[in-house]
Structure formats: structure tokens, C-alpha cells
Amino acid sequence: MKDESTGTLELKDGSNIAVIGGGPAGSFFTYFALDFAERYGLDIDIDIIEAKDFNCTGPPGCNRCGGIVSESLIQSLSAEGIVLPSNVISRGIESYTLHLEQGTTVIETPLHEQRIASMFRGSGPLGSEDTEQLSFDNYLLELCKERGAKTISGRVIEAERETDGISIKTKEGLEKKYDLVIGAIGLNARTLKLFENICPSFKPPKTTKTHICEFYLGEERVDEYFGDSMHVFLLNLPNIKFGALIPKGPYVTLVLLGSNINKEIVSAFLNAKPVKECFPEDLDLKSAMPCQCYPSINMDGAKSAYGDRVILIGDSASSKLYKNGIGAAYITAKAAAKTAIFEGISESDLKRHYQPVCHDLDRDNLVGKLIFITTTVIQKSAILKKGLLSMVINEQSKANHKRLMSSILWDTFTGSATYTDILRRTLNPLFSINLIGHTLKTLLTRTNNKKNEKQKVRTTI
Ligand SMILES: Cc1cc2nc3c(=O)[nH]c(=O)nc-3n(C[C@H](O)[C@H](O)[C@H](O)COP(=O)(O)OP(=O)(O)OC[C@H]3O[C@@H](n4cnc5c(N)ncnc54)[C@H](O)[C@@H]3O)c2cc1C
Structure with a gap:
């Protein structure tokens, strides 16, 4: 709330926060904000408003992603007391198999430890009947509920700035005013527009199209053909910077990253000899594919991902180029929670304490672009x-x-x-x-x- 004597905006006992989007960024923010508030002796309420149901299979429950949790994130999470349970982890990845037109080799984990996990963001691909498999995003949401957050199922369709807060409306009829609004909405173009209205200097991140699809092989064949190895392809194919086949239970997820990936590019990749050789010869890839999509991915960070009483985090602010987006969501969400609880929620507080974290990610991505230019030269x-x-x-x-x-x-x-x-x-x-x-x-x-x-x-x- 605004302190008229000092002109600062900060959270007080009884302040309420709306976290729009219950993906990793929204959950990490909530988890840390409630933790920091408790330590600071501050009594706040958090509502997480999420449009999807992560207990569903297929698109209604899925935040489209390769589902790799990096070793650095696994380490950071366990230091925070978040240990991913075995029914969230589909497979522990022990090695990478690198495929080039010139041959194949296995790269083992640097310290021979199983420190990377593959998981599903929702409850598995469309039609999946594996009831043991739990959603990563839902697991994080449940942690937030245990800490005292309220989750609201709904889609935010309006956000309006008022003198003493931000009013939010959902399609389902909720209307409520909040002291602070967190935009953890990923790259959802419509919702990003709402934030452009309440934060005039905010410019959403630049994006490009990628591709994800799942193949059903059955557990035995996944073991036989892929094992606990993620298969990575550096092939001389246009637009593709990186292709990977990731084993997950009875499924294998294909991820293609690069620029403007479309149907023709996917087809060229699937017909490449090193890719075909990974699958059983008798498998018809088309009929083994229950789900596929062309989601957007960040290419550049957002500009001014904050304003008085508003903070954008995760993909909506700054991510890591092509990789470990969930790890980047963790970084921006924690920095936003720290700033909101300990420093204040005015534009100037956020500029001083939150913006540098986004800036560091953006600067590192410039180096990443250089690395991927070199990789492209090698690919060719x-x-x-x-x-x-x-x-x-x-x-x-x-x-x-x-x-x-x-x-x-x-x-x-x-x-x-x-x-x-x-x-x-x-x-x-x-x-x-x-x-x-x-x-x-x-x-x-x-x-x-x-x-x-x-x-x-x-x-x-
Ligand atoms: C092809 C591809 C592969 C990837 N692979 C990996 C990987 O292997 N490992 C990794 O770490 N990262 C990966 N990423 C990146 C990762 O998916 C993102 O960085 C991560 O999901 C960002 O989390 P977030 O919470 O910011 O956004 P999201 O996960 O997109 O969550 C945003 C949430 O906001 C909700 N929402 C949006 N609008 C509204 C609204 N109006 N009302 C209510 N709710 C709303 C959405 O339903 C969604 O649940 C990949 C990305 C792509 C495109």
C-alpha cells in the first residue's frame, strides 16, 4: 500500500497478491513470497489464478515443453527443500547420445550421477492412461497450497489499474482488487496484451515457433531403443538449431528448437537417417503420435517487465535462450518475491532490485546467441x-x-x-x-x- 509520507509502495499485513498463471514461475513466486513473508513477520494472502487443469492429459493440462529439469535446477530446488518425487519424474537421464550424420557417440553425465530428470508438465500426452504419472506443474501448485496459497481455476480476461490497486476479472465471473499483480502467464499473447495496458512501458518478449510431439512406443521398447539417454541431433538441416528425443515412461518426446519450425521442417527431420535409425523399423511414426504442437519460445527478453504494483516473471519477462526455461523461471520468480517482500512494489524499487536479474539473463543470452551461431557453422x-x-x-x-x-x-x-x-x-x-x-x-x-x-x-x- 502507498505510504503518503514517504511516497513508497510496499506490502503490509493483510495485503493481497494475484498471481496470474500457475506454471513454474507463478508457483515459484508464491512459494518464495510466502516463505519470505513468514520470515519477515508479514501476513499476506496469495491467489493463484490458472486457466488450465494440470490433472488433464493432452493440451488442456499441458504447458508445452520438453520436460527436462536441469541438474542446476534440481540442486537449487533441493537446497530450498523441494525434492521432486518419483511419480513426477518420468525418467532419470544418465547420458546424452549425440547423433551426427558422421556417427554417434554417448556422453555420460560429468560426475556419473543421475542428476537430470524428464517429466510431463501435465498428466501425460493425450489419451495417456498412466494414472501413476503426476504433473510437474500440479506438484508445484500443491506445494503452494500447502504453504497457504489459494488456487482459483479461471482465465483472467481483464486487468485495470486503479489508484489503490489493480482490479482483475476472470471469464468465470471473479472480480477482485489486488495490491500486487504477478504476471506469470508465459507467452500467452492475449494475456500479455492485458499487461501492456496496465504497464505502458512493458514490451513482451520476442518469440519464434518450435515443435514438440510425443511418440508412444511402450515402456519395453523405450528401454530397448532409448534407455536412460536423451538423444541429441546436430544435423545439417535448415532452421533447426537443436533436435532431441527424450524418453519418458512409455513415450518419447521430440523437441525441435530453432527458428520458425513448421510441418515441412519437422518432416525433413523425421526422415533424416540418424533420426529414423533411433526408432524400431516397424514403427509407423504418424500413428504412434498422440500429441503434437508448435509452441512459441523466447528469443529476446521483455522490456520493463514491471510497473507500480505489477511484476512479470518467467517466460513473460526473461528466460534462458533455448534451454532450462524452468530454471530461468525459478530465478526471476525468486528475485521478484524477494523484491516484493523486502524492498517494495513501486516501479523504482523493482527497477533497482528486480530488473538487474532479468538483465543478467538477457546479457547471458547474447553470449548464448554467439554460441549457437558457432554451433550452426559446425552443423553445416x-x-x-x-x-x-x-x-x-x-x-x-x-x-x-x-x-x-x-x-x-x-x-x-x-x-x-x-x-x-x-x-x-x-x-x-x-x-x-x-x-x-x-x-x-x-x-x-x-x-x-x-x-x-x-x-x-x-x-x-
Ligand atoms: C519446445 C520447447 C521445449 C522446452 N523444453 C524445456 C525443457 O526441457 N526444460 C525447461 O526447463 N524448459 C523448457 N522449455 C521452456 C519452458 O517451457 C518455459 O520456460 C517455462 O514453462 C516457463 O514457465 P512460466 O511459468 O513462465 O510459463 P508457462 O509454463 O507457460 O505458464 C504460464 C501459465 O499461465 C497460464 N495463463 C496464461 N494466461 C492466463 C490467463 N489469462 N488466466 C489464467 N492463467 C493464464 C497458462 O495456462 C500457464 O499455465 C521449453 C519450451 C519450448 C517451447
């Missing part, structure tokens, strides 16, 4: 890919090897480290010397093989 060059493959195979075959390339690829695929940290590691002279060495070796082998072939032809003639 058979020789560089052979060099890369040879370097990884060499590292993985030696137990006490420093594994520079393997750890860089691991962190790029999982999103576990910042892009700045990954870039710093590529600047290690040993890394470049090794990569150049392996590339030259493959180049030499290729030239020798060609010479031998020519000689063979001459001898036969």
Missing part, C-alpha cells in the same frame, strides 16, 4: 563435425580425461551452466588445440583414404 561442416565427434569419442574412452568438449556439449544441451561460463571454457587454449588436432587428423585420414581409393582404381584399370 562435415569436417568440423567429424573433428568434434572424434574429440568426444577420445574423451569418453579415457576415465580420467578432462573431457572439455563433452562437458561443454553437456552444459549446452542441458542448460545447466550459464552461456558465459560455457564460452569461457571454449577459450581454454587446450580446447582449441584439441579440436584443431582432431579436425586435422580426420582431414588427413580423409585425404589418405581418397588417395588410396584413386590408386586402387588405377591399379584395377
Whole structure:
């Protein structure tokens, strides 16, 4: 509430907060805000308003995503006392299998620990009958309810600024005024518009289209063909920066990231030899696919994701380019909760204490863009890919090897480290010397093989 003597806006005992969107960002904000308020001796009420029902299978319950929880997020969550139960984790990922046109190799977890999890955001793909499988998003919402938050099922359709608060209306008929409104609405264009109206300097993030689909293989075949490995593809195909097949119970999730992914691009990917070879030969991919979608993903952060009494968090503010969006939602949500409880809820408080966190993510994404430009150059060059493959195979075959390339690829695929940290590691002279060495070796082998072939032809003639 506004303190007329100081001109500051802060939460007081009895203040109420609307969290619009009960995805990871909304739940993390609520979890931390209630925790910080308790520690500060502040009595606040939080309503989480969510349009989806995460207990449903398919689109009505799904916040479309690959469903990988990075090792850095698993560690941060367990330090906060949030340990994902086994019925939320579909599979523990032990390794990555890297597929190139030039060959395949397995990259093991850097410390031989099972620290990455795959999960479903809702209760599984359309028509899934696995009642044991629990939704990740619902699990987080339940944690918030245990802490005292109220969840309201509904879609917010109006938001209006008043002198002493923000009024919210839902399609289902709720009308209520709040002291603080949190926009944890992902990339939902219509709801982002509502926030542009109440925060005139807010500009939503720039986005591009991606692709996700699920294939049903049955548990046994997933074990046999994919195991506990996430299969990652660096293929020379237009628009695709990264393709992955992620095993989850009886399903395998395909994720394609890049720019403007469409039907034709998906079809080219599925018809590529290294992809086809991952699946059983007799499987008809089309009929094994219960769900598919083309969701948006952040390419650039939002501008001014805050205003008096309003904070946007998660994908609606700043995310991590292509990877670990849930980890980024955790970072922005916690920073917003800290600011709201301990510093204040005026535009200037948020600019001083919340904006720098978004800014750090955005700056790291600039480095990420540079890394992905380099990856694209590698994707297009058979020789560089052979060099890369040879370097990884060499590292993985030696137990006490420093594994520079393997750890860089691991962190790029999982999103576990910042892009700045990954870039710093590529600047290690040993890394470049090794990569150049392996590339030259493959180049030499290729030239020798060609010479031998020519000689063979001459001898036969
Ligand atoms: C193809 C793809 C693959 C990805 N894979 C991964 C991955 O493997 N690992 C990872 O960490 N991240 C991944 N991400 C990113 C991740 O999905 C997001 O970063 C994360 O979901 C952001 O969480 P959020 O809470 O900000 O938004 P969301 O998860 O989108 O949640 C927003 C919530 O707001 C609700 N909502 C919106 N409007 C309204 C309204 N008007 N009223 C009420 N409720 C509303 C929605 O129903 C939704 O539940 C992926 C993204 C894409 C596109």
C-alpha cells in the first residue's frame, strides 16, 4: 500500500497478491513470497489464478515443453527443500547420445550421477492412461497450497489499474482488487496484451515457433531403443538449431528448437537417417503420435517487465535462450518475491532490485546467441563435425580425461551452466588445440583414404 509520507509502495499485513498463471514461475513466486513473508513477520494472502487443469492429459493440462529439469535446477530446488518425487519424474537421464550424420557417440553425465530428470508438465500426452504419472506443474501448485496459497481455476480476461490497486476479472465471473499483480502467464499473447495496458512501458518478449510431439512406443521398447539417454541431433538441416528425443515412461518426446519450425521442417527431420535409425523399423511414426504442437519460445527478453504494483516473471519477462526455461523461471520468480517482500512494489524499487536479474539473463543470452551461431557453422561442416565427434569419442574412452568438449556439449544441451561460463571454457587454449588436432587428423585420414581409393582404381584399370 502507498505510504503518503514517504511516497513508497510496499506490502503490509493483510495485503493481497494475484498471481496470474500457475506454471513454474507463478508457483515459484508464491512459494518464495510466502516463505519470505513468514520470515519477515508479514501476513499476506496469495491467489493463484490458472486457466488450465494440470490433472488433464493432452493440451488442456499441458504447458508445452520438453520436460527436462536441469541438474542446476534440481540442486537449487533441493537446497530450498523441494525434492521432486518419483511419480513426477518420468525418467532419470544418465547420458546424452549425440547423433551426427558422421556417427554417434554417448556422453555420460560429468560426475556419473543421475542428476537430470524428464517429466510431463501435465498428466501425460493425450489419451495417456498412466494414472501413476503426476504433473510437474500440479506438484508445484500443491506445494503452494500447502504453504497457504489459494488456487482459483479461471482465465483472467481483464486487468485495470486503479489508484489503490489493480482490479482483475476472470471469464468465470471473479472480480477482485489486488495490491500486487504477478504476471506469470508465459507467452500467452492475449494475456500479455492485458499487461501492456496496465504497464505502458512493458514490451513482451520476442518469440519464434518450435515443435514438440510425443511418440508412444511402450515402456519395453523405450528401454530397448532409448534407455536412460536423451538423444541429441546436430544435423545439417535448415532452421533447426537443436533436435532431441527424450524418453519418458512409455513415450518419447521430440523437441525441435530453432527458428520458425513448421510441418515441412519437422518432416525433413523425421526422415533424416540418424533420426529414423533411433526408432524400431516397424514403427509407423504418424500413428504412434498422440500429441503434437508448435509452441512459441523466447528469443529476446521483455522490456520493463514491471510497473507500480505489477511484476512479470518467467517466460513473460526473461528466460534462458533455448534451454532450462524452468530454471530461468525459478530465478526471476525468486528475485521478484524477494523484491516484493523486502524492498517494495513501486516501479523504482523493482527497477533497482528486480530488473538487474532479468538483465543478467538477457546479457547471458547474447553470449548464448554467439554460441549457437558457432554451433550452426559446425552443423553445416562435415569436417568440423567429424573433428568434434572424434574429440568426444577420445574423451569418453579415457576415465580420467578432462573431457572439455563433452562437458561443454553437456552444459549446452542441458542448460545447466550459464552461456558465459560455457564460452569461457571454449577459450581454454587446450580446447582449441584439441579440436584443431582432431579436425586435422580426420582431414588427413580423409585425404589418405581418397588417395588410396584413386590408386586402387588405377591399379584395377
Ligand atoms: C519446445 C520447447 C521445449 C522446452 N523444453 C524445456 C525443457 O526441457 N526444460 C525447461 O526447463 N524448459 C523448457 N522449455 C521452456 C519452458 O517451457 C518455459 O520456460 C517455462 O514453462 C516457463 O514457465 P512460466 O511459468 O513462465 O510459463 P508457462 O509454463 O507457460 O505458464 C504460464 C501459465 O499461465 C497460464 N495463463 C496464461 N494466461 C492466463 C490467463 N489469462 N488466466 C489464467 N492463467 C493464464 C497458462 O495456462 C500457464 O499455465 C521449453 C519450451 C519450448 C517451447
